[in-house]
Amino acid sequence: MSTILKFKCPDCGGEKLIMIQGVVKGYPVESILESIGGCCVDTTGEEVDVHTNHVDEIYSYTCAGCGDVLVGDDDMPVTEDKEVVEWVKKNCPQE
Numbered sequence: 001m002s003t004i005l006k007f008k009c010p011d012c013g014g015e016k017l018i019m020i021q022g023v024v025k026g027y028p029v030e031s032i033l034e035s036i037g038g039c040c041v042d043t044t045g046e047e048v049d050v051h052t053n054h055v056d057e058i059y060s061y062t063c064a065g066c067g068d069v070l071v072g073d074d075d076m077p078v079t080e081d082k083e084v085v086e087w088v089k090k091n092c093p094q095e
């Protein structure tokens, strides 16, 4: 038997959970400068999508309302289904 669990953000009360996966934003490096005052890497400022080698990798789960990331008991972002279940059971009131 299985149970549908409800996500409810303890911080903002939001009920929408977002899975963050696969695509990150990148900024192309334009110049790499070495100087006595301090080194400086400049980017073009133009945002590009970067598809990492780990497209299926889940980076985190975050609340759609306040952007809070679900963090497990080990202080690491929750990435596995089992961890999401544990987190929701612990942090969200279920009727």
Ligand SMILES: [Zn+2]
Binding pocket: 009, 010, 011, 012, 013, 014, 063, 064, 065, 066, 067, 068
């Ligand atoms: Zn929230």
